[in-house]
Amino acid sequence: MDVGQDDRTRFNRRAVPVGEAQERLLTALNRAEQPRLVEHxxxxxxxxxRLAQALTATSDWPPFPRAGLDGFAIRSAxxxxxxxxxxxxxRVIDAIAAGEVSRAIVESGTAVRLxxxxxxxxxxxxxxMLEQTAHALLAGGTAVQVKHAAAPGQNxxxxxxxxxxxxxxxxPGTLITPGHIAVFGTFGYAEVSVFAKPRIAVFATGGELLPVGAQLEPGRIRDSNSAMLAALVARxxxxxxxxxxxxxxxxxxxxxxxxxxxxxxxxxTTGGVSVGDYDVMADFxxxxxxxxxxxxxxxxxxxxKVAMRPGSPTSAALIGDKPxxxxxxxxxxxxxxxxxxxRPFIRHRLGDxxxxxxxxxxxxLHDIDKGSPHERFVRCRLVVQDGQLQADPLGYGKSGMMASLPETQALIRVPSGSRGAAAGERVEVLLLQDDPVVLLAEDGMQ
Incomplete structure (x- = not known):
């Protein structure tokens, strides 16, 4: 390929909208039918x-009429x-702890401590409940004084x-939380089938890159992107x-x-995807x-190429059944x-x-005064003020700047145009983690 052809190929890449690029990706993944591996x-x-099987209740729950608190089992009448x-x-005719079953039958005028x-x-x-009773004696035996009326089925x-x-x-595809674990354990699931974690190869390109532990050299920088990508994959x-x-x-x-x-x-991969003479991933x-x-x-x-800022040179290919x-x-x-x-690819592989x-x-919270011919994704932190979920844009927004990355909780999606977005506007925010606290807070906000 001569230089002129190389220039045409590099600079004539058509930018597709973000939504279209995501749809192309998910369509290709579904078409490829790469098998999802399962492990126990x-x-x-x-x-x-992510759960890889449908789990069902192995019994009714509760499996028996169950006391909701410490007290006395009685006839409400x-x-x-x-x-x-x-x-x-x-008259108290028996006393039982959790795990025990009384052989006594509660008849009129009797109670069982439980x-x-x-x-x-x-x-x-x-x-x-115990707090609504007092100890008593009746005909020389143990009794209880009940100080409050009770309705059928109470407690x-x-x-x-x-x-x-x-x-x-x-x-399948359910993200297992501690609450799920409690429910699954209740029904005897000592092991569960989950989707195996997809193995993702990560590497950076660039002759200027040094290992993270190396001393800096003139004109060279450390490869921090590989470690960042690995952490994002793991998360x-x-x-x-x-x-x-x-x-x-x-x-x-x-x-x-x-x-x-x-x-x-x-x-x-990270790097080498733009239009420079040494951008090897563009050639690939x-x-x-x-x-x-x-x-x-x-x-x-x-x-x-994707119609977005930052990261418009972002590219993806499907090789066989692997992206x-x-x-x-x-x-x-x-x-x-x-x-x-x-992340959508990994979540797809995990059954989501x-x-x-x-x-x-x-x-x-604050103006985003810079417009863009493409959609912009602005890093932000999330705060709740006066019952409202608010997005606080972070400074240092240029794509090469890292100072705001540690604080980033979400991405503000700013439509293309010359005006950006003004403080006080309602904006769409993409969560970087499925944080249930944020989701619940948002669900109850105007």
């Missing part, structure tokens, strides 16, 4: 993983007139009240495989991609676009590119059919 894990270790001034005295979670004995239809959890035998607990549920930094040589990059495709479920993508294959396997470029993401070398642009395309980041509405 101990229940207590399953938190944060016996205490209809009970009050602090005129307590009703009942603890929270114990089975309510036959004949009783209510439990009166008694009925069989099947929460779950019915065979009822759904959770389906999204994947297993990063670090290949380090590679020079801007197509043969070495191709060799690394060969190894990565053979051993991993996807590849993510061009070769796929021209031939429609890679190493004799069918391959296609899904997009080679390759060529992300920007600028830290902020790399971060955004991963969130918009890399929605895959895309959760979007919520927030009030903008």
């Amino acid at each position: 894990t101990a229940l207590w270790e399953s938190g944060g993983r 016996d205490v209809q007139e009970a009050s602090a001034d005129k307590p009703v005295t009942l 603890m929270t979670g114990a089975a309510v004995p036959e004949g009783a239809d209510a439990v009166v 008694v959890a009925q069989p099947g009240e929460e779950f019915r035998l065979g009822g759904a607990l959770a389906g 999204s549920g994947g297993e990063p495989v670090l290949f380090g930094a590679l020079p801007d040589r197509l043969d070495q990059v191709t060799a690394a991609i060969d190894v990565a495709l053979a051993s991993c479920d996807g590849v993510m 993508m061009n070769s796929i676009a021209e031939t429609g294959e890679y190493n004799r396997a069918p391959a296609e470029v899904l997009f080679s 390759l993401f060529a992300l920007s070398g600028n830290p902020g642009a790399c971060y955004v590119g991963f969130e918009l395309f890399g 059919e929605s895959a895309l980041s959760v979007a919520v509405q927030a009030q903008l």
Whole structure:
């Protein structure tokens, strides 16, 4: 390829809208039908993983009438007139703890002392709390004075009240929380099937890059993007495989991609994707676009430029049934590119059919006065003031600047245009984690 042809190829990349690029990606992933691997894990270790099976209740829950608190099992009809001034005295015929079952039958004028979670004995239809009673004696035996009327069913959890035998607990793709673990354990699931973490190859390109632990040299910088990408992969549920930094040589990059495709479920690179003379990933993508294959396997470029700021050179290809993401070398642009395309791929592999980041509405705290011909994704922190979820844009917004990355909680989506967005406007915000606190807060806000 001569220089003139190279220039035309590099500079004539058509920018596609973000939504279209995401749709192309998810369509290609569904079409590729890359098998999702499943593994078994101990229940207590399953938190944060995605469930790979449908789980159902193995019994009614509660499985028996269950006391909701410490007190006395009684017949509600016996205490209809009970009050602090005129307590009703009942003979105590048994006392049981949780896990025990009383053989006594509660008849009129009797009660059974029981603890929270114990089975309510036959004949009783209510439990009166301990604080509404007093110790007493009746004909020389133990008795209890009930100082408050009780309604039928009071403080008694009925069989099947929460779950019915065979009822759904959770389906494939569910993100397992500690609450899920409690429910699954209740029904005897000591192990659960989860989607295996997809292995994601990560490497950077650029002759200027040094290992993170190296001393700085004139004109060179440390490869911090690889570690950042690995952390983003791990946070999204994947297993990063670090290949380090590679020079801007197509043969070495191709060799690394060969190894990565053979051993991993996807590849993510950072750097070398723009229009410079040494942008090796742009050359790699061009070769796929021209031939429609890679190493004799069918391959296609899904997009080679996205109408967004930062990170417009972001590119993606499907090689066989595995995706390759060529992300920007600028830290902020790399971060955004991963969130918009890399994380949806991982979530798709983990059985999350929605895959895309959760979007919520927030009030903008400060002006974003810079317009853009493309959509902009502005880093922000989230705060709650006066019952409103608010987005506070972070400074240092240029794609190569890193100072605001540690504080970034979300991305403000600013439509293309000359005006940006004004303080007080409602804006769309993409959450970088499915934070239930944020989701619940947003759900109750105007």
